[in-house]
Amino acid sequence: MIVLVLVSVPARLRGEVSRWLLEIAPGVFTGRVNRRVRENLWGRVLSGLGDGSAVLVAADRRREQGCEILTAGRGRWVPADFDGLMLVRRAKAGSAG
Numbered sequence: 545m546i547v548l549v550l551v552s553v554p555a556r557l558r559g560e561v562s563r564w565l566l567e568i569a570p571g572v573f574t575g576r577v578n579r580r581v582r583e584n585l586w587g588r589v590l591s592g593l594g595d596g597s598a599v600l601v602a603a604d605r606r607r608e609q610g611c612e613i614l615t616a617g618r619g620r621w622v623p624a625d626f627d628g629l630m631l632v633r634r635a636k637a638g639s640a641g
Contacts, residue, residue, distance in 0.1 A: 546582055546602040548573040548589070551617075553596035560588060586614060593617050 550558060550571045558571065564585055565573035577585065582602055589598050597617030604612040613623040613630055624633045 545576050546574065546600060548585075548601075549599045550589070551597045551619075552594075553589075553598070554592060554594050557589065557592040557594075557596075560592070561585065590616055 546565070548561065548565060550561065550573070553571075558567070561567075561573050564577060564581065565575035567573050582600075586600055589600070593616055595618065597619040598615065599619065599621075600612075600614040602612045602614075603610060608629055611630075613632065615622050620635055621632045622635050624631055
């Protein structure tokens with residue numbers, strides 16, 4: 545199961561993502577895809593992001609919290625690994641996510 549949040553991205557990207565995932569709220573997508581499809585989809589998000597931002601949360605049994613967090617673009621929050629524990633911190637002023 546994954547959750548993908550897209551903020552201020554081109555409409556074309558949202559349309560492309562909606563082919564694979566269900567849009568449950570504006571810019572919030574969810575669904576169940578395998579790892580290969582997820583990685584391909586994330587690659588498409590990265591290439592079509594423009595000036596927007598994206599956050600992907602995917603189930604991952606290998607991690608302590610049971611999920612993997614990926615961010616891209618100009619997000620205000622970024623994941624940070626603290627000795628194997630993934631936490632989310634505020635991005636430094638003036639830096640891109």
